[in-house]
Amino acid sequence: MNTSKTAVAMVWMAAAAIGYGAPNTNQTLVIGLYDYANLSAKEIGRLTETAAMVLADSGIQVAWAHCRGALAATPAAACEAGPQANRLVVRLLPERPRMSTADAMGHAAVDAEGGNYASVFVPAVRAQAPGFGVSSDLLMGYVLAHEVGHCLLGPHHSDTGLMRGGWNRKDAVEISRLGLHLTKEQGRKAAAKLAAAESASGN
Numbered sequence: 001m002n003t004s005k006t007a008v009a010m011v012w013m014a015a016a017a018i019g020y021g022a023p024n025t026n027q028t029l030v031i032g033l034y035d036y037a038n039l040s041a042k043e044i045g046r047l048t049e050t051a052a053m054v055l056a057d058s059g060i061q062v063a064w065a066h067c068r069g070a071l072a073a074t075p076a077a078a079c080e081a082g083p084q085a086n087r088l089v090v091r092l093l094p095e096r097p098r099m100s101t102a103d104a105m106g107h108a109a110v111d112a113e114g115g116n117y118a119s120v121f122v123p124a125v126r127a128q129a130p131g132f133g134v135s136s137d138l139l140m141g142y143v144l145a146h147e148v149g150h151c152l153l154g155p156h157h158s159d160t161g162l163m164r165g166g167w168n169r170k171d172a173v174e175i176s177r178l179g180l181h182l183t184k185e186q187g188r189k190a191a192a193k194l195a196a197a198e199s200a201s202g203n
């Protein structure tokens with residue numbers, strides 16, 4: 001994916017995963033972030049911090065490559081590298097695609113094994129944030145984490161937690177407390193996939 005202004009800012013989030021006490025249990029996931037919605041640096045910082053904290057609960061440490069947007073600076077190889085099992089591309093879009101459902105806030109292009117590309121529909125998130133009782137950048141971080149979950153786990157939803165198909169009032173409360181996460185089983189599966197990818201790459 002080419003942009004006129006690409007950059008990387010590798011932001012390593014602290015190993016604060018609940019239930020994953022030792023830092024060496026964490027698996028690294030690189031996310032190339034492309035902002036086409038012209039968010040502010042503060043908004044991008046808040047949503048990326050939120051998404052990273054949510055995934056850290058499952059032992060997944062996120063390294064952000066800011067490839068387009070307010071936090072992009074100079075061209076970097078990390079933004080030009082092709083996607084892999086442990087390297088995803090996420091786009092922040094200024095409108096919702098026509099083929100998406102009316103309440104959709106994001107989408108991930110995945111098959112049964114997962115995928116490498118996800119999108120967050122910024123206007124849809126902003127429109128629905130008041131109903132969740134949270135700020136739009138906080139909800140955006142959760143939507144991003146949900147779509148990343150699909151990239152790691154596949155297309156299916158769960159009955160509870162981050163990967164529920166439609167978040168309810170109880171989930172909204174957990175989101176406000178940063179308490180909505182992958183289930184333990186989902187977290188183990190996602191971390192195992194990243195560990196296998198890192199092992200295969202020889203790192």
